[in-house]
Amino acid sequence: EAGVAQSPRYKIIEKRQSVAFWCNPISGHATLYWYQQILGQGPKLLIQFQNNGVVDDSQLPKDRFSAERLKGVDSTLKIQPAKLEDSAVYLCASSLTRTEAGELFFGEGSRLTVL
Amino acid sequence: AQSVTQLGSHVSVSEGALVLLRCNYSSSVPPYLFWYVQYPNQGLQLLLKYTSAATLVKGINGFEAEFKKSETSFHLTKPSAHMSDAAEYFCAVRPGGKLIFGQGTELSVKP
Numbered sequence: 001e002a003g004v005a006q007s008p009r010y011k012i013i014e015k016r017q018s019v020a021f022w023c024n025p026i027s028g029h030a031t032l033y034w035y036q037q038i039l040g041q042g043p044k045l046l047i048q049f050q051n052n053g054v055v056d057d058s059q060l061p062k063d064r065f066s067a068e069r070l071k072g073v074d075s076t077l078k079i080q081p082a083k084l085e086d087s088a089v090y091l092c093a094s095s096l097t098r099t100e101a102g103e104l105f106f107g108e109g110s111r112l113t114v115l
Numbered sequence: 116a117q118s119v120t121q122l123g124s125h126v127s128v129s130e131g132a133l134v135l136l137r138c139n140y141s142s143s144v145p146p147y148l149f150w151y152v153q154y155p156n157q158g159l160q161l162l163l164k165y166t167s168a169a170t171l172v173k174g175i176n177g178f179e180a181e182f183k184k185s186e187t188s189f190h191l192t193k194p195s196a197h198m199s200d201a202a203e204y205f206c207a208v209r210p211g212g213k214l215i216f217g218q219g220t221e222l223s224v225k226p
Contacts, residue, residue, distance in 0.1 A: 004158070031212065040124075042205055042216035043159070056213055091158060098212035103149075106158035 002026065004107035006092050012113045018080035021110045025073070025094030031055075032069055033104065034077050035091040043091055049075065050098060079112075087114045117142040117210040119189075121217035129225045134178075134193040136220045138206035141187065148189045149207040149214065150180055159205065165189060176200070196224045 005024040013019050025032050030051050035043035046065065048056040051072035060067070064083070069075040079086055089109040095102045122137040140146055145167055151159040163174025170182045180191045191204060201224045206217040 033213065040219075042207075042218050043214075045213050045215070048213050093159075093214075103161050103164065104159075104214050106151075106160070108156070108158045111156075 004092055004094055004105055006090075006107035006110050008110060009108065010111050010113075012115065013082055014115050015084055016081040018078065019082055019112060020079075021077045021090050021092075021112075023075045023077070023092030023107060025075070025092070026105055029094035029096055029105070030072070031095045031098050032075050033093040033095075034067055034075070035093065037089045037091055037109070039088070046077070046090075055098070082112075082114045084114050087112055117146055117208045118215060119148070119206045119208050119217040121204075121206050121220050123220055124218065125221045125223070127223040127225060128196045130198055131195050134191070134196045134200065134222065136191040136204050136206075136222065138180075138189045138191065138217060139187050140189060140206075140208055142208065142210075145184075147209045148180075148182065149209065150174065150178070150189075150191050151205045151207060151216075153203045153205065153219075155202075162191070162204075196222075198224050198226065200224055 032049045034046045037043040046060045047067045049069040052069045067077045089111045091109045093104040093106045095104045118141045120139045148165040150162040153159045163172045165182045173179045178193045205219050207214045
């Protein structure tokens, strides 16, 4: 079974530029998550989708971050304009359901460096 | 709100020694608790999870964790450390579908 795919793996940009990350979840997984992991910290949830609807985006900095999940499958996370503090690994995860006992499966992440 | 606290950002053990990584949770209701491992430049992989079926949970790679309600703890242990166990370990709780992580504990294993 294919895992969660993310691209690009690495991206270096200058502040005020824009960047986009792509995620393809495991086939059939209805729930998709984007997490931000800053060096030395635990992952922090940015946004959660159920199919193509947003369930939780309370911690998404909406003035610069946006995310969408087209047709309830792939998802993109965009940052525009980027700030230095956005340097982090952006992890995408998916799960079959939203039930609390279910497992989240994570991609390898997209590492962003903002100069 | 539910949360987890990991005690100790860095733990170092010798190969063959006991591994103990500490996690305490804050929840007014029985939580669903997880331990994930992250190897360098990789995503997170589930080690084990507690879903109230049994207090002692066995996971992959010889790890296990015990849920102790009286201590609000869910510590991760492994009897004998191996060099390949060197990684970052995260405790997490899952209220309402989303996963909330602790700060992480980096495990180093000395030969």
